[in-house]
Structure formats: C-alpha cells, structure tokens
Amino acid sequence: MxxxxxxxxxxxxxxxxxxxxxxxxxxxxxxxxxxxxxxxxxxxxxxxxxxxxxxxxxxxxxxxxxxxxxxxxxxxxxxxxxxxxxxxxxxxxxxxxxxxxxxxxxxxxxxxxxxxxxxxxxxxxxxxxxxxxxxxxxxxxxxYDTAINTVIEAVDKIRETAESHDRLFIVEVMGRDSGMIALRTGIGVGAEAIMVPETRSDINALFERLEKGRKDKTSKIVMVAEGDEPGGAFEIGRAIQEKYPNYDTRVSVLGHIQRGGKxxxxxxxxxxxxxxxxxxxxxxxxxxxxxxxxxxxxxxxxxxxxVKHLHDVNAEFIRIVEMLSL
Missing domain, CATH: 3.40.50.450 (Rossmann fold)
Structure with missing residues (x-):
C-alpha cells in the first residue's frame, strides 16, 4: 500500500x-x-x-x-x-x-x-x-441535528401566534425524498399530524385526525415534508380550508433557514x-x-x-404522534 x-x-x-x-x-x-x-x-x-x-x-x-x-x-x-x-x-x-x-x-x-x-x-x-x-x-x-433544532425553534414561535389567534398552521419543512426532518420535529413540537413522502398520505385520514382532536385546542400544527404527494403545504392547506371553512388556516414554509445557522x-x-x-x-x-x-x-x-437509500419510516414515531396529539 x-x-x-x-x-x-x-x-x-x-x-x-x-x-x-x-x-x-x-x-x-x-x-x-x-x-x-x-x-x-x-x-x-x-x-x-x-x-x-x-x-x-x-x-x-x-x-x-x-x-x-x-x-x-x-x-x-x-x-x-x-x-x-x-x-x-x-x-x-x-x-x-x-x-x-x-x-x-x-x-x-x-x-x-x-x-x-x-x-x-x-x-x-x-x-x-x-x-x-x-x-x-x-x-x-x-x-441534521442543527436543522431539526432550527425547525423546533421556528415552530415553537409559530405555535405561540397560532394559540393567540386560534389558528391551524400547516408547516412545510425540507425533505423532497425523505421525511426524517418532519418526523422527528413533528414529535418535538407536538404536531397533530405528520405527512411524509415515504408513506402514502391520505387527506381523508388527516381530516379524521383533525376531527378526533380535542375541540378546545386553541392551536393545531400539521407538519408536512416538501416531497409529500398531496402537493405540499399549500395544497393541503387549501383542502383543509375547503373542508373546514370555520378553521383559520395558515401555511408556513420554513425553506432554507433549515440549512443555515451555527x-x-x-x-x-x-x-x-x-x-x-x-x-x-x-x-x-x-x-x-x-x-x-x-x-x-x-x-x-x-x-x-x-447512495439513493432512504431510511424506512419509523412506525413508532407515527404511533407516538397519534397517541400524544389527542
């Protein structure tokens, strides 16, 4: 050698x-x-x-x-x-x-x-x-660790304004092919639902989750990875607004702030x-x-x-979200 x-x-x-x-x-x-x-x-x-x-x-x-x-x-x-x-x-x-x-x-x-x-x-x-x-x-x-901490900090701030106005926020994070950011941060911010590209997302299942949630909740957060097939946060937000016109729905795309920072x-x-x-x-x-x-x-x-291998979705993460978002 x-x-x-x-x-x-x-x-x-x-x-x-x-x-x-x-x-x-x-x-x-x-x-x-x-x-x-x-x-x-x-x-x-x-x-x-x-x-x-x-x-x-x-x-x-x-x-x-x-x-x-x-x-x-x-x-x-x-x-x-x-x-x-x-x-x-x-x-x-x-x-x-x-x-x-x-x-x-x-x-x-x-x-x-x-x-x-x-x-x-x-x-x-x-x-x-x-x-x-x-x-x-x-x-x-x-x-990865820096990115998810950036998301956590941003969504915590979004949650505060969501509670002040009784709003539902659809938050889009990076992840064209991978939902790893959305999955972990979704648990970390107490999201009501998480939508990722590794699993087939059912908009009707999302509606069901929103209906099953506590009616007295002053805010709701749905985490969406940018690669999710329904079309991203704006399409999901539009579908929710049409189904539930009484919800004050907002969309926030965090974008490239996830790449920056110390x-x-x-x-x-x-x-x-x-x-x-x-x-x-x-x-x-x-x-x-x-x-x-x-x-x-x-x-x-x-x-x-x-290369070109994605982590399998951690089913335990999804189960935790369903239990803790009630």
Whole structure:
C-alpha cells in the first residue's frame, strides 16, 4: 500500500451546518499525520477547473462555529461526463493529490463512486453531510441535528401566534425524498399530524385526525415534508380550508433557514469525529467508502450502498404522534 502524501478536500451539493467543522477536522488530522492538504473550491466543478489551494492549521481557525462551507459548493454537470472526470483527474495529478475526502450527500457520493472506479489510484472516502439524514451507513448525518433544532425553534414561535389567534398552521419543512426532518420535529413540537413522502398520505385520514382532536385546542400544527404527494403545504392547506371553512388556516414554509445557522454541539462533535476517521481511514487503505457513525461506533459503507437509500419510516414515531396529539 502506497502511503498517502496529499489529500484533496472538497464540499459538494447542498451545504449543511457542520461542514466547516468537518473541514477543520480533516485538515488538522492530516497535518498531525504529516500529510499535506489541499482545499478544492466549489466541489467537482472546482476540481475540473483546478481551483485548488493549499491548507494549513491557520486556514481552518475560527470556522468550527460557522454554518455553510468555507470551500464553497455547487453542482457540476460536466463532472457527470467521462470527459469531465478525466479533466478532474488531470488536475489532481497536476497538484500531486493522491487521495480525496468528499463532503456531501447522494449526488456527491454517486460522483465519487464513478470517479473511484475509473481512477482507482486516487483513494476517496466520504463524509455524510446533509440535513435530510437520508443516507444508509450512519445513524445521523452532519447537519441534521442543527436543522431539526432550527425547525423546533421556528415552530415553537409559530405555535405561540397560532394559540393567540386560534389558528391551524400547516408547516412545510425540507425533505423532497425523505421525511426524517418532519418526523422527528413533528414529535418535538407536538404536531397533530405528520405527512411524509415515504408513506402514502391520505387527506381523508388527516381530516379524521383533525376531527378526533380535542375541540378546545386553541392551536393545531400539521407538519408536512416538501416531497409529500398531496402537493405540499399549500395544497393541503387549501383542502383543509375547503373542508373546514370555520378553521383559520395558515401555511408556513420554513425553506432554507433549515440549512443555515451555527451548527449545534452534536453536529460539531459528529463532524470532528468523522473528519478524524476519514483521514485515518485513508491512511489504513480505505477507499470508495462513506464514513459514518452507527451505535456510537465508526463504520464504513461502500458508496454504492450509501447512495439513493432512504431510511424506512419509523412506525413508532407515527404511533407516538397519534397517541400524544389527542
């Protein structure tokens, strides 16, 4: 096994709180092991264009508490082509990079898998950075804890105005393909109902739940993941208003505030642990794998098994909501 001499580090796809903490951990762990580190800005597109800069301990000072990513991020249509990946490989060789740490989610790891199969001389491991918590191979992804705490804070404020006006709020959270944010926050805010894309949502069942709820409740919250098939919060709100014109119904879409903000302690610690593990994994000869945390232990999952897999809906969460919303 040839020792790793220089690691290229990049963030790709959507940003998530904790990415900077992970960048910091990778850079400082690599330097601890006398491995050079280079930052690749703007993801795969920056790799193709040679937007590569040296990194040292000072370059990652005072970033652990910041949201977003200091290396910038984005998508690259060019990298999806064989020609684009060849350009990226040439840039890596030009900069003497023999290993990569990829921070991102589904799209990032799909690209990493294809690149690693075409150019096996470049070792590559991934860190799960996505607020959706929709990757297999880790109990929690970097950014998820911050996102759900942001939602909790926002919906607590919505609840206060809902109680003041006796309103029903339909709150839409992120989750085009995954309801993990909606499920956990729905319990945390005491929602009357949760609608997620993993299960077939029945608008009549929602009506039934609203009718069965306590009549003296001064506010009601329905949590909806953006990917739910009835059409999102506005369509659900319109259906409720038509069925129950006496309800004072409002819709609130939380949107991209869920991606921003200072990462929580949980996300900072998770990012630090996984960042250290990524560098040590490369040193030990790992490649083509995502580094995750399962039952508080570092685990490795091949890219092909970590991408495009969603968690099964936790039926216990749904049962808890039905019991506690009465």
């Amino acid at each position: 040839t020792p790793i001499k220089k690691i290229g580090l990049f963030t790709s796809g959507s940003d998530s709180p904790g990415m900077n903490a992970a960048i910091r951990a990778v850079v400082r762990t690599a330097i601890y092991y006398d491995i050079e580190v280079a930052g690749i800005r703007r993801g795969y597109e920056g790799m193709i264009n040679g937007d590569i800069v040296p990194m040292d301990t000072k370059s990652v000072s005072n970033i652990i508490q910041r949201g977003g990513t200091m290396l910038k991020t984005g998508s690259s249509e060019q990298f999806k082509t064989t020609e684009g990946r060849k350009l990226a490989y040439d840039q890596l060789k030009k900069n003497n990079i023999d290993a990569l740490v990829a921070l991102g989610g589904n799209g990032t790891f799909k690209g990493a898998k294809e690149f690693g199969e075409e150019y096996p001389d470049i070792a590559i491991v991934g860190l799960p950075c996505t607020i959706d918590n929709d990757l297999r191979g880790t109990d929690f992804t970097i950014g 990462p929580t302690c949980m996300d900072r610690v998770l990012a630090s642990r996984l960042g250290v593990a990524a560098v040590e994994a490369l040193k030990d000869g790992h490649t083509g794998e995502m580094v995750g945390l399962i039952h508080n232990s570092i685990m490795f999952t091949p890219f092909g098994q970590s």
